[in-house]
Amino acid sequence: MASIKDVAARAGVSVATVSRVLNDHPSVSADARTRVLAAVGALGYRPNAVARSLRTDQTRTLGLVISDVMNPYFTELARSVEEEARALGYSVIIGNADERPDLQDHHVTTLLDRRIDGLLVSPTDGGSPRMLDAARTGTPMVFVDRWIPGVDVPVVRSDGRGAVRDLVAHLHALGHRRLAIIAGPAATTTGRERVDAFREALGAYGLALPDAYIGQGDFQADSGRRVTEGFLDLTEPPEVVFAADNLMALGALDAVRARGLRVPDDIALAAFDDIPWFVHTDPPVTAIAQPTRELGRAAVRALVDRVEGGPGESVSLPARLVVRRSCGEPAPPQSPSPVRRSTS
Amino acid sequence: MASIKDVAARAGVSVATVSRVLNDHPSVSADARTRVLAAVGALGYRPNAVARSLRTDQTRTLGLVISDVMNPYFTELARSVEEEARALGYSVIIGNADERPDLQDHHVTTLLDRRIDGLLVSPTDGGSPRMLDAARTGTPMVFVDRWIPGVDVPVVRSDGRGAVRDLVAHLHALGHRRLAIIAGPAATTTGRERVDAFREALGAYGLALPDAYIGQGDFQADSGRRVTEGFLDLTEPPEVVFAADNLMALGALDAVRARGLRVPDDIALAAFDDIPWFVHTDPPVTAIAQPTRELGRAAVRALVDRVEGGPGESVSLPARLVVRRSCGEPAPPQSPSPVRRSTS
DNA sequence: CTGAAAGCGCTTACAG
């Protein structure tokens, strides 16, 4: 692969001059510039980003450590992060922690070894030593979605309290009184907050959230399945199950179906995190939607601000309730579409 | 951040010795080793991967350029790629082309600038000049899922012909005779192959695939919606729509529902690519499943083999038909589960 | 405007 020396030789200038034209430094003669550009073109030269990074001490790369890529919520978040980063001239390297603290640590370490300019993380647990260390040492960092209390790092997240209140009001109006929740891991902020918000909202209606109605999940489908089975085995099963994320809702759907029961007739279901598939499930799932794209964008902007020496603003965006059919809502007016039906 | 010099100073040895213990070079005295290790621990030293890469001319990083991260098939592929790469001591940087040739080119360029050791790509189109160039120049490379004919690069993919034949047999047995397909972009191998396989399989039953029954999609949901609307507008609409990927199937589901019609009563639906959500859609979708995990693993192994100077073996794994309910299949025996039903 | 030179943080022959 051609190096800057080759370009210099071919253009008949020094490597310093080549570097200058490549970096748009003003003091280069027009003549030198054209010769260099010609050589670059002829050689198909591309600067070695590794060498440049070593020299400039910046990689123009952001790290993103998320809990689970297979979760559509995080997939969308990752996509939005990459988009915004690209717009700002950064690349992003994604580390998938798979809800495993050890993997999270592995990725944080690898990313730091590569000297990324900044780190975006949605912590899986209370935070690995490596990560805490990085935060303390001043590595530009921001938390997205989940965060670690007590660590002085901006956090970009969505506030689900209002939407959870709306959900509970909705369920109450539908006549449901025994409401259960499949919680996320207590080690995560979102795991705890969603339970708290739910309990608080129930309280406003004089409803309690007994321990038997709090199932401990881990944000993965399997745990939703397991917890739901437990709920169904209760002498007095809940009328509604609220899954704290979309994957656990999927698992709940499985469990209900496996028993030959139906949602919402036998038991209602609602989920935190909305995804395109919820429109197409049987039945369509009532869910709380986060402004995922905006979250990703805001997180990148906050991080880049930190990278460039700014304070990096925390932001909290409201989530909202999306009502569909999984809680016993009345059927929507079946549009008597004036459409030709296919031959029977 | 501590550098190798700091470690050397603290341990009272030269940087060469530090480097040797870090790289497990045999000729280091036990004494030197322990002093170095102690210094490393005390300083929290971590080698700068950028500097190491510049020196060794290897980054231990693989690039993966995929067409669309939001497509669950590619998400799973990416995940499996990262897993296998990690097991082999490599990191992976993912570039999301979003089915856009210009974005694909951007990522290939960026990845190459970063001097990744090898490139895994699922080309969005006929191949950008940059990519073709890299292939020719000898950058270790392998195609996954999609490939570019005529480019001498190993390809790891799944062969859907058998499964498509099984699908057509299945549809034929169900009494369907007018079968249509929502094709992927003609610029992609998978876009073309799936149509060919479908046509061939139909031929075996003396069935034709008229042009009106070939809708041009682009692997995204919207195109599935649009094409399906076109099918429904036909004087003689098809009895079955086969979507060449899962996202277009989603779009088709939308379109059918938007007209107040039902799958499979009004029109049947099948999809290429199986995903967890298809179990939960209304109705569950009959699909062709690729061995995605294995594909990812095989692709990484082939690429790492190339990186290490090997030939990099092409592999083709068979896909298989997964029958569910979207084609008018008889209802499964409703398991009269011996399970307590929830109150009411 | 231009070039020689130093230096980023490592690794690795080469001598000893």
Place this chain on the structure above:
DNA sequence: CTGAAAGCGCTTACAG
């Protein structure tokens, strides 16, 4: 077993 030194491919004061 150990260290001094060269060099990976760049960028950037410093002189001119």
